[in-house]
Amino acid sequence: MGSEASGGAAAIDLLRSAAPFLPDADLLLTPGTGLVLVDLVNGFCTVGAGNLAPVTPNKQIEKMVEESTRLAKVFCQRNWPVFAFLDTHHPDKPEPPFPPHCIIGSGEENFVPALEWLENDPNVTMRRKDCIDGYLASFEKDGSNVFSEWVAKFQIKTVLVVGICTDYCVLDFVSSTLAARNIGRVPPLEDVVIYSEGCATFDLPVEVARSMKGALAHPQDLMHHMGLYMAKSRGAKIVDGILEE
Numbered sequence: 001m002g003s004e005a006s007g008g009a010a011a012i013d014l015l016r017s018a019a020p021f022l023p024d025a026d027l028l029l030t031p032g033t034g035l036v037l038v039d040l041v042n043g044f045c046t047v048g049a050g051n052l053a054p055v056t057p058n059k060q061i062e063k064m065v066e067e068s069t070r071l072a073k074v075f076c077q078r079n080w081p082v083f084a085f086l087d088t089h090h091p092d093k094p095e096p097p098f099p100p101h102c103i104i105g106s107g108e109e110n111f112v113p114a115l116e117w118l119e120n121d122p123n124v125t126m127r128r129k130d131c132i133d134g135y136l137a138s139f140e141k142d143g144s145n146v147f148s149e150w151v152a153k154f155q156i157k158t159v160l161v162v163g164i165c166t167d168y169c170v171l172d173f174v175s176s177t178l179a180a181r182n183i184g185r186v187p188p189l190e191d192v193v194i195y196s197e198g199c200a201t202f203d204l205p206v207e208v209a210r211s212m213k214g215a216l217a218h219p220q221d222l223m224h225h226m227g228l229y230m231a232k233s234r235g236a237k238i239v240d241g242i243l244e245e
Contacts, residue, residue, distance in 0.1 A: 012222045019225075021232050026241035027160060027193050034156040035075045037084040038134060038163025038170050040068055040115055043101050043108030044087065044202075045164060050108040051099040054202065060220060061164065064200035068162045069114045071198060074244065076123045081154040083147060084118060085137070086111065087169070088128035095131070125150050132169050135176035147177075148186045158191045160242075162198030167227030170199055178235045193237045196228055 027033075042049040045061055054061055075082050087102040088109040089095060102109040109128070111118060118124045127146055129137030138147035151159070159177070163170050174194060180186045203220035232238050 012219060015222060016225055019229050021229050021238065023196065023240045024237040025239070026243050027195070027239045028243045029074070029245060031080070032155065032157045034081045034083060034151065034154060034159050035071055036159050036161045037068055037072065037082065038161065038173060039085055039087045040065060040112050040163055041086050041102060041109055042112055045112045050101050050106065052101045052202070053108070058203065060200040060224065064162065064164060064198055065112055065114055067195065067198040071160070071162060071242065072115060072118060076121050079123055081150065081156065082118070082124045083150050084124055084126050085134040085173070086126060086128050089130050093130065132172050133176050134169065134173040135180060148180070151186045151189050155188055157188055158193060159189065161192065161194045164199065165201040165227070166199040166224045167201050167230070170194065171227045171231050174231045174236050175234050191237055192235070193239055194228060194231055195242060196238055196240050200224065201227060
């Protein structure tokens with residue numbers, strides 16, 4: 001087991017060296033910045049809460065919740081805008097290839113305990129989404145987009161993104177938002193910034209995936225890196241630190 005683990009770590013280091021990226025300068029929080037929280041729900045973050053929740057305590061996810069909570073408090077204390085996506089599904093509408101998760105009424109679809117207070121904060125706009133991509137999930141039947149309207153209402157030029165999973169919901173939301181920005185769909189948005197310490201993904205080691213039919217291995221550290229790498233390649237800024245005025 002020890003040699004297999006060390007071999008896996010060496011492979012991850014090799015892949016990271018083959019696809020490196022430099023982080024951008026730390027983000028200074030200023031007016032005109034909006035915070036986007038992606039899926040900080042029990043079903044993805046709370047140990048044992050569901051099919052896609054961590055089975056045991058996970059340091060990367062714990063750090064993500066801690067940093068996201070810290071930033072949410074900073075924004076709300078300053079009366080700055082916060083937009084929160086919460087993954088939420090109807091039991092009769094599956095989301096392949098994933099098993100049932102965050103079903104309405106299960107409790108999985110609700111904020112993690114550290115962020116439950118956001119439900120009653122006037123600075124927060126909540127959007128329950130039933131697909132991976134939060135930007136797409138923000139469209140209404142009349143063609144309007146709740147996220148785009150939030151950006152316009154608060155004249156947001158920079159969105160700071162945190163949440164889970166770095167290489168799934170965070171990446172897809174960021175990619176779509178950048179594409180929308182490029183064709184003038186989210187004015188006056190200029191920059192999409194991902195805070196690396198405020199993001200996390202899940203861990204499914206190779207040895208575990210082998211015992212699960214149809215499962216793909218998902219080494220946490222590597223896929224977190226690749227999610228950030230792909231986001232940066234599409235125009236997002238990736239920062240390791242947040243500065244407060």
